Amino acid sequence: MGTLKDRLNDDLHSAMKGRDELTTSTLRMTLAAVRNAEVAGAEARDLSDDEVTAVLAKEAKKRREAATAFADAGRADQAAKERSEGEVIERYLPKQLTDEEIAGLVTDALAAGGFTGKAQMGPAMKAAQAAVAGRAEGGRVAAEVRRQLG
Numbered sequence: 643m644g645t646l647k648d649r650l651n652d653d654l655h656s657a658m659k660g661r662d663e664l665t666t667s668t669l670r671m672t673l674a675a676v677r678n679a680e681v682a683g684a685e686a687r688d689l690s691d692d693e694v695t696a697v698l699a700k701e702a703k704k705r706r707e708a709a710t711a712f713a714d715a716g717r718a719d720q721a722a723k724e725r726s727e728g729e730v731i732e733r734y735l736p737k738q739l740t741d742e743e744i745a746g747l748v749t750d751a752l753a754a755g756g757f758t759g760k761a762q763m764g765p766a767m768k769a770a771q772a773a774v775a776g777r778a779e780g781g782r783v784a785a786e787v788r789r790q791l792g
Contacts, residue, residue: 646691646698646734647676668730675701695735695776702731703779739778741786747773748786760791 650673657665679697680689689697705728712721739747751773752758757766770787771780 646694647673647689650676650694650734664726665730668727671727672698672701672731692776698731698734699776699779702728702735705731736777739774741782744774744778744782744786745790748783748790752787752790757791760788763787763791766791 650669654666654669654673657669676689676694676697679693680686705724709721709724709728712718712724748770751769752766755766755769757769766787767784770783774783
């Protein structure tokens with residue numbers, strides 16, 4: 643099986659052949675973001691699948707935030723477009739954890755690290771994020787860590 647970037651490129655070509663404008667434009671923007679991440683830093687390099695997934699998660703979050711902003715501004719058509727682009731990107735991301743699954747992983751991470759109070763929020767977050775491994779947004783994980791440490 644190829645890399646995630648290869649899959650994105652293959653799906654882009656399929657979308658172009660099928661004249662799926664939404665998927666084509668979304669994948670082009672996403673691949674541009676991946677290429678930008680590859681050339682960022684001291685020298686260009688290929689990203690690992692985990693790094694590509696992180697770029698995709700960032701792009702999906704941008705779409706969610708933009709959709710909310712457009713909806714709040716009364717621009718439902720633009721909000722719907724942003725949501726649709728987000729759905730295309732979500733196809734390539736790992737399945738997100740439920741709140742119950744996050745709570746269980748955070749409980750285990752806090753117990754393993756011996757974290758008990760809010761003063762240990764930083765190290766506790768690091769342990770919790772490692773346990774979740776990109777399968778949930780940082781805000782949701784932080785809220786659960788705060789709830790359990792509080």
